[in-house]
Amino acid sequence: MTDLSDNEAEVIIVGAGPVGLWLAAELRLAGVDTMVLERAAEPVPHPKALGLHARTLEQLALRGAVDAFLAGGVQVPAWHFGFLEQRLDLTRLDSPYPFLLSFPQDRTEALLQQRALDLGARIIRSQEVVGLDQDDTGVRLTTASGASLHAGWVVGADGAGSAVRRLTEIDFPGTDADVYAYLGDVHAEQPPPPGYGVQNERGALIVAPLPGGVIRVTGYDPENQEPGRREVTLTELSETATRITGADFGLHDPTWLTRFGNATRVAARYRQGRVLLAGDAAHMHFPAGGVGLNLGLQDATNLGWKLAAVAQDRAPATLLDTYGTERRPWALDVAEHTLAQTALITATTPTGQALRRLLSGLIGTLPDLSLTLARRLAGVDVRYPAAAGAHPLTGTSLTAGLELRDARPALVTAPGVQLPPPPGIRVVELPSLPGATAALIRPDGHVWWATSEQHPAAAAQQALASFNVRF
Numbered sequence: 001m002t003d004l005s006d007n008e009a010e011v012i013i014v015g016a017g018p019v020g021l022w023l024a025a026e027l028r029l030a031g032v033d034t035m036v037l038e039r040a041a042e043p044v045p046h047p048k049a050l051g052l053h054a055r056t057l058e059q060l061a062l063r064g065a066v067d068a069f070l071a072g073g074v075q076v077p078a079w080h081f082g083f084l085e086q087r088l089d090l091t092r093l094d095s096p097y098p099f100l101l102s103f104p105q106d107r108t109e110a111l112l113q114q115r116a117l118d119l120g121a122r123i124i125r126s127q128e129v130v131g132l133d134q135d136d137t138g139v140r141l142t143t144a145s146g147a148s149l150h151a152g153w154v155v156g157a158d159g160a161g162s163a164v165r166r167l168t169e170i171d172f173p174g175t176d177a178d179v180y181a182y183l184g185d186v187h188a189e190q191p192p193p194p195g196y197g198v199q200n201e202r203g204a205l206i207v208a209p210l211p212g213g214v215i216r217v218t219g220y221d222p223e224n225q226e227p228g229r230r231e232v233t234l235t236e237l238s239e240t241a242t243r244i245t246g247a248d249f250g251l252h253d254p255t256w257l258t259r260f261g262n263a264t265r266v267a268a269r270y271r272q273g274r275v276l277l278a279g280d281a282a283h284m285h286f287p288a289g290g291v292g293l294n295l296g297l298q299d300a301t302n303l304g305w306k307l308a309a310v311a312q313d314r315a316p317a318t319l320l321d322t323y324g325t326e327r328r329p330w331a332l333d334v335a336e337h338t339l340a341q342t343a344l345i346t347a348t349t350p351t352g353q354a355l356r357r358l359l360s361g362l363i364g365t366l367p368d369l370s371l372t373l374a375r376r377l378a379g380v381d382v383r384y385p386a387a388a389g390a391h392p393l394t395g396t397s398l399t400a401g402l403e404l405r406d407a408r409p410a411l412v413t414a415p416g417v418q419l420p421p422p423p424g425i426r427v428v429e430l431p432s433l434p435g436a437t438a439a440l441i442r443p444d445g446h447v448w449w450a451t452s453e454q455h456p457a458a459a460a461q462q463a464l465a466s467f468n469v470r471f
């Protein structure tokens, strides 16, 4: 970790959570001088998120960074939507990673921090950003310790309570919490079997394994809904478990006990001049389905190459507006389905229970419904807007069989299609490119342009000219 002797950077990221760290690494791949300022002296020791979904794994793989995650994680083939009894079958996902990877957030952060440091990012801890001023040339930040720092661009990756969002006066519209969940990371004398979950007229409880023999017990207890209270005691957790499931599992020695609400908000804008928001700073919601961290990492993959290009004068600043245009709708989508899941989790009335049985039955009998919901949680349905008349692949993610370790784009071709390599862009022949002969893949793995023309060289050249980003 570095000190503050050099208080200037091309980009300063506020917040060394997973999103800030992944973004720092993305920027460093392009050689951007990147500093990360973090309020906390040390990384948080307990994991919030427990899982990485398919699209996130695809993006890690695109950078050649997925192996450490796969090696240390557990592949979960079925996942829940709103704690419904009938699980979603993830094995049918159209992804090289048709599962949820159980991988605690503290370990994710450790790997991402190491990656950012290895790539040359400066990470400075114990620095809380409290002031922000921007003009046409850059942004000045001040910290609680009195330091003053300057950057061409600033990204607020400082979580749901984002100071950067507040200081730039970006609205955060949405709904306040009206449901509170309990969470305990605990040991258990009689742990329930893996995948255990209950939802009934008394509440909801789900159990997930953590490393070191710890289990996470979390859910909804209608009898403990005082707004704003953070604390949970072990006695309370045991009583809740007994009330909902009939057993207390011999819970003991908690490592983390907390409560959290379902406030659901999405920032009105992702960019204000030279300041951008990413991750929880841009969106917050109930952690149903385990998607928030994934959504944020995917923000960073979208933003990194664009911000690098703009900061290095390789693209016009308007490129940064596409970040919000592309990412904000997916945050709204997550906000919507996590609200729907909250309704299912808290459906304890006879009518609510009937709705749950009906939906659960449909998921069990309609494989396409199961797949649609699974794709939504896994993020594999994420695609970005394409111009009218564009090839159908445009905007989709196309990463299978492709590595862009240096975060530079690639022209990919169907087998046997020859293309002369344009300056600065590699040409990669894929084992298959269904429905197209050639495609230009952006550094984040999404298709910028594709064609089905038999001789695509001229069209490819035109597409590259319209890309408006130099590499």
Ligand SMILES: Cc1cc2nc3c(=O)[nH]c(=O)nc-3n(C[C@H](O)[C@H](O)[C@H](O)COP(=O)(O)OP(=O)(O)OC[C@H]3O[C@@H](n4cnc5c(N)ncnc54)[C@H](O)[C@@H]3O)c2cc1C
Residues within 6 Å of the ligand: 014, 015, 016, 017, 018, 019, 020, 037, 038, 039, 040, 048, 049, 050, 051, 105, 127, 128, 129, 130, 157, 158, 159, 160, 162, 163, 164, 183, 260, 278, 279, 280, 281, 287, 289, 290, 291, 292, 293, 294, 295, 296
């Ligand atoms: C109980 C729970 C379970 C969850 N489970 C899942 C799950 O299974 N899957 C999933 O995908 N998501 C899950 N989430 C959501 C996930 O944890 C978040 O989406 C994720 O942490 C967001 O990462 P971030 O980097 O955007 O923000 P954060 O992780 O909040 O990091 C922000 C960082 O900014 C720092 N900071 C804040 N203010 C300042 C400041 N003024 N100056 C400097 N630094 C500052 C903070 O100290 C922090 O380190 C869960 C969340 C909770 C609460």
